[in-house]
Amino acid sequence: MEKKDIIQSFKDSLFTGLIALALFGPIVGLRTASKGEGLFITPQWGVVFLLVGLCILGRFLINLNSARKTEITFFSKFTSKFSAITEDKAKHFAITAILFAVVFPFLPFTDRYFMDVAIMILTYIMLGWGLNIVVGLAGLLDLGYVAFYAVGAYSYALIATTFGWSFWICLPLAGVFAAFFGILLGFPVLRLRGDYLAIVTLGFGEIIRIILINWYEVTNGPDGITGIPRPSFFGLPFKRSPDEGETSFHLFFNLEYSTMHRIIFLYYLILVLALITNYFTLKIRKLPVGRAWEALREDEIACKSLGVNPTNTKLTAFAIGAMFGGFAGSFFATRQAFISPESFTFIESAIIVAIVVLGGMGSQTGVVLASIFLIGITEMFRDLEQYRMIAFGGAMVLIMVFKPKGILANRKPTILMHGDKK
Amino acid sequence: MLKISNVETFYGKIQALRGVDLDVNDGEIVSLIGSNGAGKSTLLMTISGVNKAKRGNIVFNGENIENKQPHKIVDMGICQVPEGRRIFSRLTVEENLRLGAHANEKGKYFENDIKEVYDLFPVLSDRKTQRGGTLSGGEQQMLAIGRALMSKPKVLLLDEPSLGIAPKLVNQIFLSIKNINKEKNVTIFLVEQNAKKALELADRAYVLVNGKVTIKGSGQELLKNKDIQAAYLEGGAKN
Numbered sequence: 001m002e003k004k005d006i007i008q009s010f011k012d013s014l015f016t017g018l019i020a021l022a023l024f025g026p027i028v029g030l031r032t033a034s035k036g037e038g039l040f041i042t043p044q045w046g047v048v049f050l051l052v053g054l055c056i057l058g059r060f061l062i063n064l065n066s067a068r069k070t071e072i073t074f075f076s077k078f079t080s081k082f083s084a085i086t087e088d089k090a091k092h093f094a095i096t097a098i099l100f101a102v103v104f105p106f107l108p109f110t111d112r113y114f115m116d117v118a119i120m121i122l123t124y125i126m127l128g129w130g131l132n133i134v135v136g137l138a139g140l141l142d143l144g145y146v147a148f149y150a151v152g153a154y155s156y157a158l159i160a161t162t163f164g165w166s167f168w169i170c171l172p173l174a175g176v177f178a179a180f181f182g183i184l185l186g187f188p189v190l191r192l193r194g195d196y197l198a199i200v201t202l203g204f205g206e207i208i209r210i211i212l213i214n215w216y217e218v219t220n221g222p223d224g225i226t227g228i229p230r231p232s233f234f235g236l237p238f239k240r241s242p243d244e245g246e247t248s249f250h251l252f253f254n255l256e257y258s259t260m261h262r263i264i265f266l267y268y269l270i271l272v273l274a275l276i277t278n279y280f281t282l283k284i285r286k287l288p289v290g291r292a293w294e295a296l297r298e299d300e301i302a303c304k305s306l307g308v309n310p311t312n313t314k315l316t317a318f319a320i321g322a323m324f325g326g327f328a329g330s331f332f333a334t335r336q337a338f339i340s341p342e343s344f345t346f347i348e349s350a351i352i353v354a355i356v357v358l359g360g361m362g363s364q365t366g367v368v369l370a371s372i373f374l375i376g377i378t379e380m381f382r383d384l385e386q387y388r389m390i391a392f393g394g395a396m397v398l399i400m401v402f403k404p405k406g407i408l409a410n411r412k413p414t415i416l417m418h419g420d421k422k
Numbered sequence: 423m424l425k426i427s428n429v430e431t432f433y434g435k436i437q438a439l440r441g442v443d444l445d446v447n448d449g450e451i452v453s454l455i456g457s458n459g460a461g462k463s464t465l466l467m468t469i470s471g472v473n474k475a476k477r478g479n480i481v482f483n484g485e486n487i488e489n490k491q492p493h494k495i496v497d498m499g500i501c502q503v504p505e506g507r508r509i510f511s512r513l514t515v516e517e518n519l520r521l522g523a524h525a526n527e528k529g530k531y532f533e534n535d536i537k538e539v540y541d542l543f544p545v546l547s548d549r550k551t552q553r554g555g556t557l558s559g560g561e562q563q564m565l566a567i568g569r570a571l572m573s574k575p576k577v578l579l580l581d582e583p584s585l586g587i588a589p590k591l592v593n594q595i596f597l598s599i600k601n602i603n604k605e606k607n608v609t610i611f612l613v614e615q616n617a618k619k620a621l622e623l624a625d626r627a628y629v630l631v632n633g634k635v636t637i638k639g640s641g642q643e644l645l646k647n648k649d650i651q652a653a654y655l656e657g658g659a660k661n
Contacts, residue, residue, distance in 0.1 A: 298513065
């Protein structure tokens with residue numbers, strides 16, 4: 001490494017320090033504290049200098065490293081583990097992961113908290129797989145996916161509280177409603193692509209949320225809907241003391257009553273729902289409509305010249321993606337027993353899109369890894385409160401730096417030379 | 423079979439076709455030559471229904487198609503190999519071919535059709551599971567033609583099949599086009615800048631200048647035409 005390079009990278013690091021100073025100066029350096037009457041600003045320059053110093057040092061080290069053109073750093077060691085999981089090995093990985101997921105609730109260290117996190121991760125995996133149909137396969141960037149999640153949740157909540165129908169009737173209905181909204185969104189955006197499509201879908205997500213807030217008569221506005229029925233185990237409710245004429249789950253199976261029963265049931269419910277989504281996607285990719293989605297993502301004009309009807313193809317993608325979002329939404333509603341528009345803000349859409357993109361567009365296993373990574377990391381840093389979004393952002397930056405095309409970027413062919421023939 | 427009369431197509435306010443009249447008869451190879459921006463590709467896109475004609479008629483087997491949607495036109499038997507090949511680059515060769523049969527994938531002739539394409543272009547058979555984007559330009563062109571054949575077209579519209587391809591492969595592709603026409607009985611409408619090759623192959627040919635047909639005749643006649651030699655064959659005629 002030459003002297004010139006060192007000076008160059010030193011300058012670069014100082015510049016990084018300047019940016020860090022501009023950012024951390026006001027955000028970290030000026031802290032408001034309330035003393036008696038009113039707010040006062042207490043400077044924390046020591047912390048700022050520490051942070052800026054770290055940035056300069058970090059940048060300098062990165063520069064040194066890239067100048068030497070070696071890739072053996074802490075981070076690349078870490079990511080090479082991910083690279084090892086190529087799509088070829090993904091099948092073994094998938095089987096192991098499913099087995100692990102099945103036995104997970106009965107592992108000795110699994111407690112209520114782990115189960116809640118696992119349920120949350122699985123919900124995001126399902127949403128990620130649902131959105132993967134729209135974004136990963138059909139290539140339609142949808143930034144308003146949370147709208148369908150909301151439609152599913154509200155349809156479920158309203159139907160279940162109004163008619164008192166069971167979860168298993170409401171679930172498909174919620175899916176149908178969400179699919180209908182998918183088509184509703186699909187029509188006006190048929191001619192749009194890329195950025196423009198993203199903007200309109202973003203708006204659509206907000207429209208749904210604002211309707212939920214303002215249509216007080218139906219949605220109960222910002223107060224949300226309470227008392228959403230919990231799911232029952234095929235007619236057996238999870239209650240300590242069942243109503244007259246009812247047998248509850250623990251009595252039927254002669255078990256000690258535990259709140260964990262319901263949690264475990266919810267866990268398996270979302271696991272099955274997510275796996276259905278995955279199975280469906282894997283199957284439909286091999287059918288003409290799935291192949292047409294992928295072709296549409298690649299080249300719309302070529303599709304038209306080959307007789308693919310782009311209107312129907314896009315609408316089915318929107319509808320089916322929305323349907324799975326709706327399923328996930330009804331699961332969310334029954335799990336929480338309470339929903340309000342608060343749960344369906346833009347950040348949710350952003351997280352789901354991030355999961356799909358970071359997973360490697362169109363890769364099913366990638367979605368799983370990205371969900372665990374992103375949701376898991378934010379959960380791990382829950383104690384740090386507001387700093388956990390920094391961890392979230394940091395995780396995204398790390399993936400984009402080391403795996404710019406997503407964790408698993410390879411597309412798996414649907415037809416194999418020596419495989420089963422369709 | 424395909425009769426185009428007085429077709430005018432616009433891009434916004436810009437007129438690309440200024441009343442094109444042209445016929446393609448059953449079993450023929452018809453070439454359309456012209457320089458950049460003459461409107462050749464626009465004409466093909468108008469026939470395919472991707473661009474809509476503002477005026478004029480396009481009649482295919484006695485039926486007006488100028489207002490039909492692109493996928494309906496493919497169903498009727500007109501398939502285009504678009505300019506620049508437009509392979510689905512992340513999809514494998516076989517997946518690309520299957521997409522070509524999108525209009526009739528339910529059909530039971532499917533496996534047979536795919537075999538015929540592999541017989542026509544054996545190199546594709548070797549590369550079945552390779553991604554489309556990893557093929558060479560010539561192979562991609564073969565794939566694009568094969569993909570279009572999968573829809574069992576009566577008329578194949580080819581847009582600049584020689585574009586960006588090694589001269590040796592160009593010969594092979596033109597030979598295949600001839601084969602498709604003679605053996606599979608597919609009518610060919612070929613748009614080319616490589617005027618010499620296109621005219622040699624064609625039964626009949628047209629010259630398009632500024633959105634209008636200026637000269638028409640048999641391929642041989644046009645090859646001998648002094649104006650055409652001057653405008654399109656300079657250099658091309660020497661070798």
